[in-house]
Amino acid sequence: MTSRFTELVIDCHDPQALAAFWCQVLDFTVLDSSEDKVEIGSWEPTAEAVRAGQMAPTMMFIRVPERKTAKNRLHLDVSPIDTGTEAEVARLLGLGATRVDVGQGPARSWTVMADPEGNEFDVVRSLAPAGHTAPAP
Template sequence: MTSRFTELAVDCHDPEGLAAFWCEALGFEVIDRGEGKVEIGSWVPTVEEVRARQMPPTLLFVRVPEGRVVKNRLHLDISPVDAGTDEEVARLLALGATRTDVGQGPDRSWVVMADPEGNEFCVLRTLAPGG
């Protein structure tokens, strides 16, 4: 007997706003909405597909009253696929992300950023051809 990793839940103040940011960042679409929550993904999960094999998880943004207090213990790493890392960082900054320092030091091959609600994520090396 096994389980599947089906979604990653992110507590936030503004599920619609955060979902919009991550849809733009990742090329995802909204696949479900409910009271105080928005789910996004690169595909629309079906029970049959999830039971058959591990599929990419979705992101579920859930409204909570409290704010984030300390550094995230879990974060997303993303890799550009059609631009260089610097171009992707610039695009994400234009979408509302910020650069942030979590003690990573200056000589890293990745860039630490925060989404509009302050959740850290890393932009890794580009996977673009010739990158």
């Protein structure tokens, strides 16, 4: 017997706005939406595909009344695929992300950021082919 990692659920104040932010960050699309929840993903999951093998999980944003109050115990790492890390950081700042300090110190190879509701995530190494990076916006 086994299970599959199928959704990453994020409690938030505004599911539609946060889902729209993450769709722009990850090039995901909205798979399902209601007033209190939005599911986004890079593919349309089916039970058959999930049973066949581990696939990328979807992200689910669920409305909750309380706001985030402490550092995340779990966070996402994102890797730019067609640009350098600093250019991606600049793009994400333009989408509404912010740089944050969670005690990471000055010597690091990643940038700690927060989405519009304060959920921390890291921009890590670029996966762009050498010489194929787009300039910063």
